[in-house]
Amino acid sequence: LAIASFTCLAHIPRFWDRPGLRWLVLIAAMVLLATAALVRQNGLVAVLMAAIVLGVLRRCEGWRRALVWAVGALVATLVLAQVLAAVAQPKSAGEDKAGGIGVRIVQHYDLIGAMAHDPTYRVSRIEQAHPAAAAAMRRGVTVYSPERVDFFERDPTLGPNIWPMPNDLVGAEWRNLITKHPKAYLAHRADVFGWVFLTPKLERCLPVFVGVEGPEPLVASLNLVNGRDPADISLANYATYFYGTPVFSHVVYALIALAVAGFLLWRRDEADYAIAGLMLSALGFTASFFVISIACDYRYLYFLDLAAMTGLFYLALDPSLRRSSDTDPRSIPA
Incomplete structure (x- = not known):
């Protein structure tokens, strides 16, 4: 979805002087981006980057108009995402609590992970309000793994003790961890991100x-x-047969995306900005997993791999240093 949306943006300069096609392509890009954001919340990284790309493409109108285009596209896409979410939600489904549950899972993982990396770290607020839950979390260190949060299920007493705690209490403890014990938090997060990005034991990360x-x-x-x-x-x-090769290596695809983005931003054809934006959004999407990752499943970073492949394909179509069809952005009709 995100790749298709940036492909639409790459065609915007060609269609700008044809209002019908221009709006058709813009609306298609926004619908695709809005859907991508609904499929995975950190897809908002792509939404933000796409708005920046649109602003860059309209820089010929002056920075104020370019900013209007960028902010307008961003707001319109976010509103569209809310509309699509409301339409897609079954009437009988009730309130959607998936987001809140997801946050709690990350918080539990971070708190217990910090304990695992720093035995001196204590969840003092939870100890005072819910000592049984604090004790269960301390025991949870024995089943903790940066590979995935699922290993918490190996301790049948952990879930029943920690889930009844109020969200406010867990949230306050989690924020205190980040602000007052950043070393423990970052050590845990670095280990978890290493598993999802580096996949040191690929077969354990469900590549297929x-x-x-x-x-x-x-x-x-x-x-x-x-x-x-x-x-x-x-x-x-x-x-x-491809395990242990670049075919299943997020690191390789990240380097490709970075190289493609650098080359395109140096060449600076109008369409190049959109594809460079795709590369940067994929890298930003990947980086967001430093904060939110809870498992090393290979599928989480498919966007990075596919975006890098798309960038290579785009360059293969025209690898020249300067395109013969170079377009002065000032010549694109406003």
């Missing part, structure tokens, strides 16, 4: 999934059957 697996009632309702057939197994085996 084949077959059908899920709750039996749900699978049956879809007329599917849990399991893997010979074709699934063959496909998974084929993928393993």
Whole structure:
């Protein structure tokens, strides 16, 4: 979705003097970005970068008009995302609490992770208000792993003790951790980010999934059957040939994205700004996982890998240092 939206932005300069096509492409880009932000909240990084790109593309109108275009696109996309969220929410689903639950999971992970990295760190607020929960969190250190938060399930007493705590209490303790004990917090976060970005044990980070697996009632309702057939197994085996190679390396794709962005910003064709924005948004999206990652699943950074591939493909179409069709931004009709 994000890649398609930046592709739309890359065509904006060509269509600017044709209002019908211009607005069609702009609206398509905003719909794609709004949907991307709904699919994954840190997709907002792409929304912000796309707004900046649009402003840069309209710099020929002066910085005030360019700023209006950028801010207008940003606000319109955010509003559109809210509208799409309201439309997509089933009436019988009730209040959407997924965001709040996700924040609590990150907070639990960070607090216990900080304890694991600094044995002297204490959750003093929780100790005073809920000593049993604090004790459970201390025991949770034994099942903690920077690989993924799921290992907390190995301690059946942990969840029942920590989830009943008020959000305000956990939030206050978490903020205190970040502001008063940054070394413990950053050590934990660096370890977790290392797992999702570097994938030191790739096979543990689920780089490939084949077959059908899920709750039996749900699978049956879809007329599917849990399991893997010979074709699934063959496909998974084929993928393993590329383990340990650049094909499954987020680091390699990050370096490619960085190199492509640098080259395009140096060449500075109008369309180059959009593709460079795509590269930078993918890198920013990746960086956001330093704060929010809770597992090393390879799929979390697919956007980075695909964006880097897109950038390489774009350069392959025209690798010249200066395009023969170079466009002076001042010549693009306002």
